[in-house]
Amino acid sequence: MVESVASADVRSPGPQSLAGQKALVTGGSSGIGRAIALALARAGADVAVNYVSGEDAARDVAAEIDRIGRRALVLKADVADEGQVQAMFRSAIGELGTLDIVVPNAGLQRDAPFAQMTLAQWQRVIDVNLTGQFLCAREAVREFLRRGPRPEVSRALGKIVCISSVHEVIPWAGHVNYAASKGGVMLLVKSLAQELAPKRVRVCSVAPGAIRTPINEAAWSTPEAYEALMKLVPYKRIGETDDIARAVVWLASDDSDYVNGTSLFVDGGMTLYPGFEDGG
Ligand code: NAD
Numbered sequence: 001m002v003e004s005v006a007s008a009d010v011r012s013p014g015p016q017s018l019a020g021q022k023a024l025v026t027g028g029s030s031g032i033g034r035a036i037a038l039a040l041a042r043a044g045a046d047v048a049v050n051y052v053s054g055e056d057a058a059r060d061v062a063a064e065i066d067r068i069g070r071r072a073l074v075l076k077a078d079v080a081d082e083g084q085v086q087a088m089f090r091s092a093i094g095e096l097g098t099l100d101i102v103v104p105n106a107g108l109q110r111d112a113p114f115a116q117m118t119l120a121q122w123q124r125v126i127d128v129n130l131t132g133q134f135l136c137a138r139e140a141v142r143e144f145l146r147r148g149p150r151p152e153v154s155r156a157l158g159k160i161v162c163i164s165s166v167h168e169v170i171p172w173a174g175h176v177n178y179a180a181s182k183g184g185v186m187l188l189v190k191s192l193a194q195e196l197a198p199k200r201v202r203v204c205s206v207a208p209g210a211i212r213t214p215i216n217e218a219a220w221s222t223p224e225a226y227e228a229l230m231k232l233v234p235y236k237r238i239g240e241t242d243d244i245a246r247a248v249v250w251l252a253s254d255d256s257d258y259v260n261g262t263s264l265f266v267d268g269g270m271t272l273y274p275g276f277e278d279g280g
Contacts, residue, residue, distance in 0.1 A: 017253035019044035020153040022096040024089075026050040026079050026136055027106030029058035031213030032163060035241030036103055036248045037061050038068070043249045045101060046071035048092040052078050052106070071096070079106045079132030080124075089139040098147050100154055101252045102140035104133040105163040109178050109215060122177045129181035130188070133162050137192060137203070144201055154254055155200070161251045162189050162205040163244070166267050169207075182207075186263055193261030202260045204251045209267025211239040234277055235268030 023040045027033040028049035037047045038061065047065055049072060051058035058074045065072035073095050077088035092099060107129045110121035137160050144158030165178075168186040172179040185205060193203040210229055212220055219229050220238050230236050247266045250256050265271050 015042070016044040017255060018101070018249065021045045021100040021252075022048075022092075022098055023101035023103065023252070024048040024050065024075075024092050024099055024136075024140075025103040025105055026077075026132070027052075029054055029061055031215060032208065032211060032241050032244050033103070033105040034061050035245040036105060036163075037072075038064055039242065039245035039249050040101065040103075040252065041065040041068045041070040041072070043253070044070070045252075046096055048073040048075050048088075048096065048099075050075050050077055050079070050088060050106065052076065078128075079104070079136060080127035082135055085132075085135040085139060089136075089143065093143055098150070099140060099143050099158070100150065101159050101161070102136055103161050103163065103248060103252075104136040106132055107163065107165075107181075107215070109175065111175050111178070113174055114176050117177065125177035125181050126184075129178065130184040133185055133188060137162070137188070141192075141196060141201060145199065149200070155257050156202045156254070157200040158202075159252045160189075160192070160201070160203045161248050162203070163248075164189070164205040164207040164263060166207055166209050166265060166270050168205075168263060169271060189263065190261045197260050202251075202257075204256075204259060204261065205263045206244055206247045206251065207263045207265045207267065207271075208244050209233065209239055209265070209270035211241060211244060213241060232274055233268045233270055234272055234274050237268060239266065239268060 023045040025033050025037045028037040029051035037049050041047050049061050062072035062074045075088045077084040110125050164185045165182040167179040168182040189205045220226050
């Protein structure tokens with residue numbers, strides 16, 4: 001009986017599953033973040049688009065969100081800087097009223113063989129990819145708890161969808177800093193979900209495989225590189241940014257209301273040990 005009452009509450013799946021919600025996407029001016037910002041808007045959310053450099057690209061995303069018919073904000077901040085992150089959240093909340101969905105997506109690589117890796121390369125990747133997600137998730141949680149529930153838009157108090165990587169579980173030689181940062185994101189997400197589930201905050205991540213974006217252009221921009229990449233992808237195609245964006249919209253919506261602390265791998269099977277696909 002209780003169950004049927006609860007399930008009747010779930011908003012029906014549909015194109016406007018995020019109607020009335022307010023979202024913030026970090027690193028929203030390019031690649032995966034851009035696709036996420038646009039998909040959230042198409043699903044009915046108003047969106048704050050964070051960028052750290054390249055204001056024009058961020059403004060292009062905002063203009064496209066306007067054309068979709070949703071409100072967009074463009075907010076400059078380095079996600080590794082506590083003061084800038086706090087100022088960004090103050091602006092987003094001041095302009096949009098609140099935030100229901102936060103997508104810490106900003107990330108970078110500073111690759112080097114381990115013996116040559118500088119402390120600066122190590123630290124920048126940890127600062128942006130891991131500390132940046134901590135800072136944004138913390139400001140999100142503070143706002144969710146301050147504001148309280150908005151049952152008219154969502155069953156959850158708030159949703160955080162971190163963008164991780166298959167390298168939260170696949171070790172990556174030559175990219176130790178990056179793999180360590182994403183492994184950290186995995187347990188940040190799961191520990192946060194465990195701590196905040198009783199408050200009805202949902203914290204999940206999307207862990208992309210190889211997605212066609214600027215961050216990994218060298219891996220797909222020539223036929224030879226693409227063919228080598230496909231050895232790692234059982235589904236035999238590169239991922240597109242919309243593959244990730246659709247997963248984020250689902251995790252941000254009430255359609256996934258009983259999903260918490262999950263890493264959703266969107267990777268064409270990259271985590272399935274493709275070296276064994278012909279029997280090993
Ligand atoms: P991208 O380079 O297009 O996007 C990264 C974005 O983060 C850029 O807009 C960049 O300006 C922004 N950014 C970097 N440092 C920042 C900072 N300090 N503050 C604010 N913004 C900052 O690449 P992408 O592929 O779209 O990457 C998005 C996320 O997806 C990253 O977290 C990345 O690790 C993850 N990812 C990408 C792939 C892939 O194959 N493309 C695979 C797994 C995970």
